[in-house]
Amino acid sequence: MDWIDILLKVVYCVLVVVVTMTIAGYSVMAERKIASWIQGRIGPNRARIPGIADIPVLGTALVKLGIFQLPADGLKFLFKEEPVPAHVKKVYYTIAPCLALVPALVVLVVLPFGVYYIDGQAHPLVLADLDIGILFILAISSLGVYGVVLGAWAGNNKYSFFGGVRSSAQMISYELALGMSILPVFMWANGPTGGLGDLTLFNVVTSQTALWNVIWMPIPAFVYLTALFAETNRLPFDMPETETELVGGFHTEYGGFKFGLYFTGEYAHMVIGSAVFTILFFGGWQFLPTFGFLPEWVANPWASWGWIGSVVSVIFFIVKLYALMVFFIWIRWTLPRFRYDQVMTIGWKYLLPMALACIVFYAIVIGAWDTFMNVQDTPAIINQSAP
Amino acid sequence: MSKVVERKPLTFLEKTYLPQIVGGLKITLQNAFRPKVTLQYPEERPPIPEGYRGVPTLVRDPNGREKCVSCQLCEFVCPPKAIRITPGEIPEESESVHVEKGPEDFEINMLRCIYCGMCQEVCPEEAIFLQDIYSVVGTTREEFVYHKQKLYELGGTLPDEHYKWDKKKAATERAAAGGHH
Ligand code: SF4
Ligand code: SF4
Numbered sequence: 001m002d003w004i005d006i007l008l009k010v011v012y013c014v015l016v017v018v019v020t021m022t023i024a025g026y027s028v029m030a031e032r033k034i035a036s037w038i039q040g041r042i043g044p045n046r047a048r049i050p051g052i053a054d055i056p057v058l059g060t061a062l063v064k065l066g067i068f069q070l071p072a073d074g075l076k077f078l079f080k081e082e083p084v085p086a087h088v089k090k091v092y093y094t095i096a097p098c099l100a101l102v103p104a105l106v107v108l109v110v111l112p113f114g115v116y117y118i119d120g121q122a123h124p125l126v127l128a129d130l131d132i133g134i135l136f137i138l139a140i141s142s143l144g145v146y147g148v149v150l151g152a153w154a155g156n157n158k159y160s161f162f163g164g165v166r167s168s169a170q171m172i173s174y175e176l177a178l179g180m181s182i183l184p185v186f187m188w189a190n191g192p193t194g195g196l197g198d199l200t201l202f203n204v205v206t207s208q209t210a211l212w213n214v215i216w217m218p219i220p221a222f223v224y225l226t227a228l229f230a231e232t233n234r235l236p237f238d239m240p241e242t243e244t245e246l247v248g249g250f251h252t253e254y255g256g257f258k259f260g261l262y263f264t265g266e267y268a269h270m271v272i273g274s275a276v277f278t279i280l281f282f283g284g285w286q287f288l289p290t291f292g293f294l295p296e297w298v299a300n301p302w303a304s305w306g307w308i309g310s311v312v313s314v315i316f317f318i319v320k321l322y323a324l325m326v327f328f329i330w331i332r333w334t335l336p337r338f339r340y341d342q343v344m345t346i347g348w349k350y351l352l353p354m355a356l357a358c359i360v361f362y363a364i365v366i367g368a369w370d371t372f373m374n375v376q377d378t379p380a381i382i383n384q385s386a387p
Numbered sequence: 388m389s390k391v392v393e394r395k396p397l398t399f400l401e402k403t404y405l406p407q408i409v410g411g412l413k414i415t416l417q418n419a420f421r422p423k424v425t426l427q428y429p430e431e432r433p434p435i436p437e438g439y440r441g442v443p444t445l446v447r448d449p450n451g452r453e454k455c456v457s458c459q460l461c462e463f464v465c466p467p468k469a470i471r472i473t474p475g476e477i478p479e480e481s482e483s484v485h486v487e488k489g490p491e492d493f494e495i496n497m498l499r500c501i502y503c504g505m506c507q508e509v510c511p512e513e514a515i516f517l518q519d520i521y522s523v524v525g526t527t528r529e530e531f532v533y534h535k536q537k538l539y540e541l542g543g544t545l546p547d548e549h550y551k552w553d554k555k556k557a558a559t560e561r562a563a564a565g566g567h568h
Contacts, residue, residue, distance in 0.1 A: 037419040042427075334411040
């Protein structure tokens with residue numbers, strides 16, 4: 001590999017991280033705005049950056065929307081005094097917030113976020129097209145809990161500790177349901193549609209050209225979404241924080257920029273989670289499912305547009321992702337928190353059996369499909385053997 | 388007569404909790420499009436209702452005479468001891484010399500005041516009123532101790548029904564002129 005390749009990769013990485021962090025940042029803004037709308041308030045509408053805010057109509061609109069609140073908040077976090085309580089374990093206390101954020105960013109590596117075409121062959125826009133994509137994502141993103149647990153432990157305070165213990169229990173419980181609920185998706189991706197026989201997410205998206213998985217796999221989608229809420233510590237599963245009982249939960253002892261890291265980490269996890277959900281169940285960057293009878297171009301109308309098409313596909317992906325984020329936020333300001341035992345009951349007694357039942361059910365359905373339909377005619381197999 | 392409320396067992400759908408979630412989402416969505424109740428504070432001010440107990444202030448009567456006679460009742464009644472009065476004589480040449488006493492200084496510590504309104508209630512001269520000022524700001528503790536001048540500035544003039552001291556003055560003058568009391 002020559003150095004220009006390496007340089008390009010670095011540039012891509014930086015780009016992807018910057019875009020993701022911006023999305024994460026602005027979902028904080030979205031959270032605040034939507035929260036206030038739901039509560040009959042207006043929300044942040046005063047922060048202004050002189051030059052831009054003075055543009056007649058646009059500037060005022062942006063200020064009203066609170067667009068400039070984000071840099072203001074970021075600066076505030078940067079310049080805030082960072083108190084380190086005397087009783088914390090300093091080393092772990094410092095490492096923990098980074099540990100919470102890093103897994104989310106690492107997962108980005110295997111996340112396809114768009115598509116480009118070379119000679120009519122679709123390729124994913126992705127940093128590294130790993131064969132084991134989804135396994136990598138599951139493995140790495142569950143490391144995020146270590147940030148929480150370590151931070152809780154380092155806080156050396158019983159409230160943080162409770163938060164940490166709860167969060168580890170919750171994460172482990174829901175990890176199972178999360179992993180199981182996506183098995184049908186991969187059975188399908190590697191089965192009748194004639195996938196490439198691997199776990200890449202690109203493969204999953206291609207397998208949804210005819211029908212998005214959410215339409216015919218609503219229960220796995222529901223289980224996955226619920227587990228995702230739990231994994232990202234979002235209400236109604238925000239056990240680790242539970243402001244009402246545990247002060248701030250695992251980050252009770254944190255302030256300043258370290259708290260900011262936790263905060264962005266949470267939202268970065270949400271962004272990644274929504275992205276994965278979009279890919280697994282909502283057809284990724286595809287425009288509309290073809291339902292088996294619509295012409296092929298409906299799925300990727302931008303296939304022939306060259307690089308503009310790729311950009312549009314990325315934008316469409318981000319739109320879907322944002323819709324899901326808004327749903328996350330909307331749920332948060334609607335539902336009260338579950339009690340701890342309810343969280344455990346839901347996880348072990350309902351979601352897990354449901355996911356298992358789905359595996360069996362869809363295995364039978366897909367197996368039957370495989371047996372009775374003529375697999376050889378499916379396009380992906382032909383594509384695979386073509387080059 | 389007591390009424391027994393029948394509690395039906397939850398149906399299957401209710402147990403899944405999903406219809407409830409959807410209902411909740413609908414409600415929050417509707418709320419999101421309701422008119423907002425936010426008051427843009429520094430630009431918009433809330434209406435102050437009648438009888439509001441704001442900052443205690445000293446008032447003058449319509450003739451511009453200060454009403455407080457420095458009796459110190461408010462100082463004694465004030466539960467958190469927010470008031471401190473330095474009584475003073477009224478100088479001979481003043482036209483309200485017949486009142487004999489007035490406050491030389493009148494301090495109210497706004498950090499101590501609990502806006503209970505006791506001072507207003509106890510004042511025999513109707514000289515101290517809790518009016519509609521609610522925003523008390525300052526950067527040092529000293530700034531929160533309001534002195535006499537500031538209290539009169541805030542208080543302004545309120546209508547007076549009695550003109551008690553004017554009547555007394557008139558009566559004294561009449562008596563001095565040999566009038567029959
Ligand atoms: S309002 Fe109450 S606390 Fe305030 S000065 Fe008057 S008596 Fe004291
Ligand atoms: S304000 Fe009223 S109660 Fe207080 S010293 Fe003056 S006259 Fe007396």
